[in-house]
Amino acid sequence: MLSVRNLSASFHTRAGIVRAVRNVSFDVAPGETLGIVGESGSGKSVTCYSMMGLIPMPPGRIESGSAMLNGTDLLRCPEKKLRAIRGKRISMIFQDPMTSLNPYLTIGEQVAEPLVIHEGAGKKEARARALEQLALAGIPDAEQRMDAYPHQFSGGMRQRVMIAMALITRPEILIADEPTTALDVTVQKQVLDLIRKLQQDMGTSVILITHDLGVVRQYADRINVMYAGRIVESAPAKELLEHPRHAYTRALMKSIPGLHAKGAPLYTIPGLPPNMTQEPCGCSFRPRNTLGNPALCLTDREPELVEISPGHSVQNCPGCLA
Ligand SMILES: Nc1ncnc2c1ncn2[C@@H]1O[C@H](COP(=O)(O)OP(=O)(O)OP(=O)(O)O)[C@@H](O)[C@H]1O
Numbered sequence: 337m338l339s340v341r342n343l344s345a346s347f348h349t350r351a352g353i354v355r356a357v358r359n360v361s362f363d364v365a366p367g368e369t370l371g372i373v374g375e376s377g378s379g380k381s382v383t384c385y386s387m388m389g390l391i392p393m394p395p396g397r398i399e400s401g402s403a404m405l406n407g408t409d410l411l412r413c414p415e416k417k418l419r420a421i422r423g424k425r426i427s428m429i430f431q432d433p434m435t436s437l438n439p440y441l442t443i444g445e446q447v448a449e450p451l452v453i454h455e456g457a458g459k460k461e462a463r464a465r466a467l468e469q470l471a472l473a474g475i476p477d478a479e480q481r482m483d484a485y486p487h488q489f490s491g492g493m494r495q496r497v498m499i500a501m502a503l504i505t506r507p508e509i510l511i512a513d514e515p516t517t518a519l520d521v522t523v524q525k526q527v528l529d530l531i532r533k534l535q536q537d538m539g540t541s542v543i544l545i546t547h548d549l550g551v552v553r554q555y556a557d558r559i560n561v562m563y564a565g566r567i568v569e570s571a572p573a574k575e576l577l578e579h580p581r582h583a584y585t586r587a588l589m590k591s592i593p594g595l596h597a598k599g600a601p602l603y604t605i606p607g608l609p610p611n612m613t614q615e616p617c618g619c620s621f622r623p624r625n626t627l628g629n630p631a632l633c634l635t636d637r638e639p640e641l642v643e644i645s646p647g648h649s650v651q652n653c654p655g656c657l658a
Pocket residue numbers: 347349354355356374375376377378379380381382383392395547612
């Protein structure tokens with residue numbers, strides 16, 4: 337349904353060209369949840385914002401690639417057409433709903449808005465559907481609470497409102513960018529369970545962006561691991577978690593409570609991600625590779641992503657596969 341090929345996006349800043357996303361390709365099938373995981377700055381958000389036409393240009397620039405959504409190339413869509421797709425066929429929810437919700441509009445008005453904008457629904461119909469959607473999103477006493485303002489809701493309830501708003505037009509894809517990072521663990525689970533339930537009911541595909549492999553392991557069908565703007569490993573979730581091959585994926589897994597060996601201290605990935613303004617030469621994970629064999633990492637060219645078993649691809653750096 338969504339097919340991204342060779343997407344590269346960068347930011348032309350005074351400090352140099354930040355190569356935020358390089359040669360990223362992936363597919364999302366109908367109803368599937370794709371988890372995109374990686375440390376801060378690895379290019380997860382820019383990958384998705386590029387498809388939505390949401391990176392600021394300038395300094396941002398789509399250098400190459402295509403993102404086909406059921407026959408429409410999102411990267412070549414005129415802004416007007418893209419605006420019609422955003423919020424209708426692709427919706428997004430973010431980490432902090434307070435920044436996306438308008439403090440001056442009631443919850444009901446905001447949830448109904450996509451219907452008015454994208455479907456030309458009348459006020460009465462939009463309100464009735466907003467009420468239905470808020471109830472589906474688990475807002476208690478939705479009828480009364482529709483007329484409240486965002487600040488009168490808790491963080492978890494605000495995220496439910498965002499989910500109601502994002503799904504009211506029954507989009508083909510929901511992009512959830514760190515949707516639960518700001519919430520405590522119990523509420524986190526409730527919100528993710530809600531996304532999964534509504535997704536199953538509607539057949540929506542979800543792209544779940546997170547730095548937390550623990551979250552994607554429970555909710556994703558497939559996982560893309562990103563490092564320094566590239567996908568280093570991609571596989572069905574079970575396969576990736578049971579047979580991680582890349583040293584970076586293994587390092588992420590070792591650093592997650594519950595996934596690392598019982599009794600062993602939690603692992604911390606040493607060092608910092610590379611400076612993205614520098615032209616990469618060789619394997620970018622080499623300086624931080626303590627679980628593989630850095631002496632074998634490529635130094636003369638960047639490793640390519642190769643399929644090692646059906647549906648499981650990994651960058652072919654001998655040092656990271658060691
Ligand atoms: N407006 C911008 N101007 C310059 N550089 C940017 C801009 N937006 C993003 N970047 C850079 O692009 C790179 C990728 O950022 P991105 O936000 O995609 O990372 P991420 O993996 O989503 O991280 P996080 O989890 O922190 O959001 C980073 O190096 C970031 O500094």
